[in-house]
Amino acid sequence: MTLDRGPVPEQGWDKGPVPLSRKENGMFVYNKGYIVDSAILVAHYSGFPYVCKKKGDLNMTKVGILVGSLRKESFSKKIAENVAELFPEGYETEFVNIGDIPLYNQDFDDENNVPEEIATFRYKMKQIDAVLFVTPEYNRSIPAVLKNAVDAGSRPKSESVWNGKPAAIISQSPGNLSGFGANHHLRQSLVSLNMPVLQQPEAYLANSAALLDENGIISNEGTIQFLQLFVDAFVALMEKYKG
Numbered sequence: 001m002t003l004d005r006g007p008v009p010e011q012g013w014d015k016g017p018v019p020l021s022r023k024e025n026g027m028f029v030y031n032k033g034y035i036v037d038s039a040i041l042v043a044h045y046s047g048f049p050y051v052c053k054k055k056g057d058l059n060m061t062k063v064g065i066l067v068g069s070l071r072k073e074s075f076s077k078k079i080a081e082n083v084a085e086l087f088p089e090g091y092e093t094e095f096v097n098i099g100d101i102p103l104y105n106q107d108f109d110d111e112n113n114v115p116e117e118i119a120t121f122r123y124k125m126k127q128i129d130a131v132l133f134v135t136p137e138y139n140r141s142i143p144a145v146l147k148n149a150v151d152a153g154s155r156p157k158s159e160s161v162w163n164g165k166p167a168a169i170i171s172q173s174p175g176n177l178s179g180f181g182a183n184h185h186l187r188q189s190l191v192s193l194n195m196p197v198l199q200q201p202e203a204y205l206a207n208s209a210a211l212l213d214e215n216g217i218i219s220n221e222g223t224i225q226f227l228q229l230f231v232d233a234f235v236a237l238m239e240k241y242k243g
Contacts, residue, residue: 059090060090060091060092061090061091061092061129061130061238061242062091062092062093062094062127062128062129062130063087063091063092063093063094063128063129063130063131063132063238064093064094064095064096064124064125064128064130064131064132065080065083065084065093065094065095065096065131065132065134066096066098066131066132066133066134066146066149067080067095067098067134067135068133068134068135068136068142068143068145068146068182069135069136069143069145070099070145074136075136075172075174075208075209075212076134076135076136076172076208077095077134078212078216079134079170079172079205079208079211079212079218080095080132080134080170081216082216082217082218082224082227083132083134083170083227083230083231086227086228086231087231087235088235091235091238093132094128096121096124096125096128097121098121098145098146098148098149099145100117101117101118101121101145101148101149101152102115102117102118103148104118104148104151104152104155106155109155109156118152121149121152121153122152122153122159122161125153125161125162126161128161128165129165129166129238130165130166130167130168130234130237130238130241131162131165131166131167131168131195132167132168132169132170132234133146133167133168133169133170133186134169134170134171134172135169135170135171135172135179135182135183135186136171136172136173136179136182137171137173137177137179137180137181137182137183138182140181140182140185141181141182141185142182142185142186143182146186147189150162150186150189150193154193160193160194162190162193162194162195163193163194163195164194164195164196164241165195165241166195166196166197166198166234166237166238166240166241167190167195167196167197167198168197168198168203168230168234168237169183169186169187169190169197169198169203170203170205170230171183171186171203171204171205172204172205172206172208173205173206173208174207174208174209175206175207176206176207177206178204178205178206179204179205180204183202183203183204196237196241198230198233198234198237200233201226201229201230201233203226203227203230205223211223
């Protein structure tokens with residue numbers, strides 16, 4: 001397997017373990033690949049991800065954003081990008097990819113043969129403090145890709161990545177129903193997963209195509225004010241549940 005190369009981690013990373021094989025031309029070479037973002041480094045070693053978090057980011061509340069649509073021009077994704085800009089200082093948002101997660105099969109865990117995509121997703125979500133779901137409605141329920149991510153993260157049950165994490169839901173549709181069915185089906189699952197979910201204000205966005213300009217920006221002042229109220233309430237919920 002080809003080894004991926006990443007930049008030398010700066011000083012100040014919290015203790016690992018981060019298994020490194022060797023240093024080469026000023027670059028560390030990681031076994032079986034790596035993922036780096038502004039706060040987290042994940043190094044895979046013998047199939048198991050290890051996570052380090054930057055010491056300077058330990059007090060930052062990290063909000064994972066899961067989008068229930070894979071479409072390139074997804075309304076949900078564009079709305080989520082607008083909402084991500086409304087979080088205050090001290091909160092960091094990160095879009096978490098769910099499109100490459102294989103359909104969950106209990107045999108993965110029973111036979112200790114979890115696909116790398118699921119293992120990476122689980123470890124990524126374990127570093128997340130709270131979750132914002134932004135989703136369309138498919139046939140009066142949530143899209144399969146989002147339900148699969150919820151299921152994959154919930155197992156093994158004793159190690160669920162969702163347990164106790166505050167959550168909020170925005171549903172949207174190009175029509176007038178605003179994804180109401182998806183919003184409430186998702187709430188049912190999150191209650192089962194022991195996630196405290198923002199109750200008020202509820203966020204149902206109708207006529208989503210009309211909310212976005214040609215650059216994907218929400219310009220309607222009333223909508224912006226409502227979404228800011230929604231984010232502020234979500235922040236208050238997260239503060240309530242901070243350890």
